[in-house]
Amino acid sequence: MSALALKLHERRDRLGLKGQRAGEWLAARGIVLPATPNTWTHPEETFGADALLVARLGQFEFFLEDGMAGTSLKRLSAALDEQPPGVYPVLREDWAFQLGGERVHEVLAQVCNVNFAALSLDSHPLIMTLMIGVAILVVPQSVAAERHYRIWCDPTFGPYLGESLGAVVIECGGSYTGVSG
Amino acid sequence: MKILVCPLNGPRPVAEFAYGGEIRRSPDPDTCSDAEWSSYVFNRSGAPGAKYEWWCHIASGFWFVVLRDTTHDVVIATFPAEAVRRGLPPP
Numbered sequence: 386m387s388a389l390a391l392k393l394h395e396r397r398d399r400l401g402l403k404g405q406r407a408g409e410w411l412a413a414r415g416i417v418l419p420a421t422p423n424t425w426t427h428p429e430e431t432f433g434a435d436a437l438l439v440a441r442l443g444q445f446e447f448f449l450e451d452g453m454a455g456t457s458l459k460r461l462s463a464a465l466d467e468q469p470p471g472v473y474p475v476l477r478e479d480w481a482f483q484l485g486g487e488r489v490h491e492v493l494a495q496v497c498n499v500n501f502a503a504l505s506l507d508s509h510p511l512i513m514t515l516m517i518g519v520a521i522l523v524v525p526q527s528v529a530a531e532r533h534y535r536i537w538c539d540p541t542f543g544p545y546l547g548e549s550l551g552a553v554v555i556e557c558g559g560s561y562t563g564v565s566g
Numbered sequence: 567m568k569i570l571v572c573p574l575n576g577p578r579p580v581a582e583f584a585y586g587g588e589i590r591r592s593p594d595p596d597t598c599s600d601a602e603w604s605s606y607v608f609n610r611s612g613a614p615g616a617k618y619e620w621w622c623h624i625a626s627g628f629w630f631v632v633l634r635d636t637t638h639d640v641v642i643a644t645f646p647a648e649a650v651r652r653g654l655p656p657p
Contacts, residue, residue, distance in 0.1 A: 422574060442626065443574065498567070498579045513575055513626035515582050520625040 387531060389486035389559025391551050394535070398451040398458040401475025405445055410472045414461060418447070424509045425524055440511050440524065448477065448522065448537075479522075480543030482550070485533035488557045493534070495553050501525060501534065517549045572623045573630050573646045586620030589631065589650065616642060616657035633657055 402411065408418055419426045419441040426439050437457045440448040451458040465474050484492065490502040497516045504510055504525055512523040522537040538546050551561030568580040588610065593602045614637040621632045621644075631645040631654070645654075 443628065498582070513623070514578065515625050 387486045389488050389492065389554055389557055390484075391547070391554045391559065391561045392483045393547060393563030394481035394483055395453065397453060397481070398455065398462075399477040399479060400449045400458050400461060401477045402447045402449070402472060403445060403475055404471045404473045406469070406471030407445055407447055407473070410469055411439075411447065411461075414464065416449075416457075416461075419509065419511075423511045423513070425511045426509065438524070440522070442511070442513070442522075446475075450481070478540045479537040480540050480547065482536040482538075482547065483533055484536060484550070484554070485528070485531060486559060488559070489532065489534065492550075492553050492557050492559070496550060499523075506532070517546060519546050521546070570621070570632070570641060571644050572626075572628060573644050574628045575623055575626055578623065582624055584622045584624055586622055586629065589618040589620060589654070618654055618657055 404410075412418055416437070416439055417426050418439060422441050422443050424441055427436055436452040437455055438450045438452075440450075442448055449458060449461070462474075465472070493499075493501045497514060499512055499514045501512075501523075504512075506525055506527050510525065512525075514521060514523065516523075516536070516538075519538050519542040524535045526533050526535060536546075536550075547561070547563075554561050569577045570580050570583050571577050572583070590606070593606055595603060598606075616633060616635050619632045619634055620629060622629045629647050631647060631649050633642040633644070634640065635642055
């Protein structure tokens with residue numbers, strides 16, 4: 386088991402989409418969509434550097450994040466310039482964190498009401514909840530047989546969430562790195 | 567801890583929700599009298615009983631309907647917002 390760590394994710398391209406035809410529009414561009422709200426898909430279980438994460442936040446709402454070397458969202462953003470009917474882009478400038486390692490569930494139990502330890506990852510669950518009073522989006526993932534949590538929040542709450550969550554991580558013997566946003 | 571069942575996000579502590587008021591049908595503003603309209607805008611029924619209410623799950627911004635017995639503060643059922651368009655049965 387790796388050491389407990391909270392890391393601020395490097396900047397990646399992100400896109401939100403809403404609208405009655407958003408799913409249809411994405412599917413027509415070859416994007417594999419999660420079938421049900423509050424789930425996510427990833428084209429590769431290995432989470433390659435260019436892999437696109439697609440999360441379904443509701444029946445007609447999606448959140449997408451490209452991998453470090455990904456180009457999918459640049460292509461999609463260009464196509465959105467045509468203003469397709471029933472598809473509405475949502476600006477996503479979230480701060481993103483990755484939390485994982487030993488005692489990770491001990492940290493989460495102190496800052497959030499959701500019991501993440503009891504979650505089964507088979508259905509690719511996505512959780513929208515409050516953490517230290519901040520609305521967050523959480524995607525639990527299993528990387529190298531270890532559970533990691535990717536956490537997104539509104540950028541205005543990013544420094545507060547990072548510092549507060551980082552303090553709990555450090556109290557539990559872990560580390561917090563990254564403040565560049 | 568009080569738990570509320572969100573139709574989208576499942577059971578969550580009530581701290582994750584915001585109350586949006588009782589669901590009330592508005593009179594037609596083009597045909598109703600000033601007295602009817604002002605009553606709709608300013609008056610609320612404080613009588614306890616089963617009532618339909620708007621609630622919002624703050625973390626996801628999801629609005630939904632709660633049927634709540636305000637006498638005992640017990641949630642009887644929750645519904646997605648579409649239930650309002652389809653028509654809610656009498657509480």
